[in-house]
Amino acid sequence: MKIAVVGATGLVGTVMLKVLEERNFPLTELIPVASEKSVGKEITFKGKQFKVVNMETAIAMKPDIALFSAGGSTSLKYAPLFAEAGTTVIDNSSAWRMDPSKKLIVPEVNAYELSIDDKIIANPNCSTIQMVVALKPLHDKYRIKRVVVSTYQSVTGTGVKAVEQMMNERKGITDGPMAYPYQIDLNVIPQIDVFEANGYTKEEMKMIKETRKIMGDESIRVTATTVRIPVMGGHSESVNIEFENDFDVADVKSLMQKTPGIILEDDIDNLKYPMPKDAHEKDEVFVGRIRRDESMPNTLNMWIVADNLRKGAATNAVQIAEFLVQKELI
Ligand SMILES: NC(=O)c1ccc[n+]([C@@H]2O[C@H](COP(=O)([O-])OP(=O)(O)OC[C@H]3O[C@@H](n4cnc5c(N)ncnc54)[C@H](OP(=O)(O)O)[C@@H]3O)[C@@H](O)[C@H]2O)c1
Numbered sequence: 001m002k003i004a005v006v007g008a009t010g011l012v013g014t015v016m017l018k019v020l021e022e023r024n025f026p027l028t029e030l031i032p033v034a035s036e037k038s039v040g041k042e043i044t045f046k047g048k049q050f051k052v053v054n055m056e057t058a059i060a061m062k063p064d065i066a067l068f069s070a071g072g073s074t075s076l077k078y079a080p081l082f083a084e085a086g087t088t089v090i091d092n093s094s095a096w097r098m099d100p101s102k103k104l105i106v107p108e109v110n111a112y113e114l115s116i117d118d119k120i121i122a123n124p125n126c127s128t129i130q131m132v133v134a135l136k137p138l139h140d141k142y143r144i145k146r147v148v149v150s151t152y153q154s155v156t157g158t159g160v161k162a163v164e165q166m167m168n169e170r171k172g173i174t175d176g177p178m179a180y181p182y183q184i185d186l187n188v189i190p191q192i193d194v195f196e197a198n199g200y201t202k203e204e205m206k207m208i209k210e211t212r213k214i215m216g217d218e219s220i221r222v223t224a225t226t227v228r229i230p231v232m233g234g235h236s237e238s239v240n241i242e243f244e245n246d247f248d249v250a251d252v253k254s255l256m257q258k259t260p261g262i263i264l265e266d267d268i269d270n271l272k273y274p275m276p277k278d279a280h281e282k283d284e285v286f287v288g289r290i291r292r293d294e295s296m297p298n299t300l301n302m303w304i305v306a307d308n309l310r311k312g313a314a315t316n317a318v319q320i321a322e323f324l325v326q327k328e329l330i
Helices: 011-022 055-060 072-084 107-113 126-142 160-171 202-215 249-258 310-326
Strands: 002-006 029-033 042-045 048-051 065-068 088-091 120-122 144-152 221-225 235-243 262-264 285-292 299-306
Touching: 002 011, 002 055, 002 072, 011 029, 011 042, 011 310, 029 042, 029 048, 029 055, 055 072, 065 072, 065 310, 072 088, 072 120, 088 310, 107 126, 107 202, 107 310, 126 144, 126 202, 126 235, 126 249, 126 285, 126 299, 126 310, 144 202, 202 221, 249 262, 249 285, 299 310
Parallel strands: 002 029, 002 065, 065 088, 088 120, 144 221, 262 285
Antiparallel strands: 042 048, 144 235, 235 299, 285 299
């Protein structure tokens, strides 16, 4: 089992290597791939050194699976070349997510859609992944009509340059590289990605469209406000969900507790609720603050937190790869 990690020197790629190692993924050969500037750099995996190669070398090595996290344009150009060489690509960028011929997969929700013919598989946006893991069991039981979500997203979601910007600002360095149009430390920026003609950002529209595609239900209405905040451990979301049917709060909590991949942290008497500091470097989605919306019938409020580099990116991609291996779909 030859695995290429494309973008191995980046934030997601680095976590991808860690997750492959931790989960003891059954690989026999690792191919770390990055841009020309990183070729020859050494990557440590399971105590061994591997040299970073470029795209062309990696394609010629015909990996079984390529885990891509190297940006949308790189993916658009190279994923089909890997696929032509017989490699199954699992792509973290937004390049293929809304392509009707490509599957958009969160294993806990819709892994059953995958077949041996899927040569380019899309990994959803980080904020969408953590939300749908919690929404799916609720939709199956109570039928979701509408979701209103506001996000509080970590700077790690923008890549290494953003982390550097925030850390520089903390040290008082004012002439470092800027990943955002404004200072992020001691600030909140209500813009993630570029604005679209309807006044929403691309990130907000991703959450709306990707949620429906993953849940396989175009009738679910979603509206989102996505916000960048100066934290590192993960993304947090305040989610308001209106159902067709009424629910019992205790039932919702027990459903969350039973769902694989979710950890319920909901004990307000002891001030227990999910926080990005605690979700950091964890693979699960954390859910808490579950309560009835007293202003609307059949409506629930909840708080969802996950490490965006883990379940929001690397872990989800590795879980897809694990599913493909287990079901012999490569
Ligand atoms: N951060 C997140 O939470 C998150 C979540 C989900 C999805 N994603 C997606 O994952 C991708 C990477 O994000 P990131 O945060 O890891 O960014 P990053 O830290 O900036 O890393 C980018 C990686 O891509 C490589 N790369 C860039 N251009 C390349 C090219 N032409 N050929 C080969 N490799 C190239 C870089 O190599 P060099 O080091 O050589 O430049 C680096 O390894 C993006 O598409 C992003 O949208 C990120």
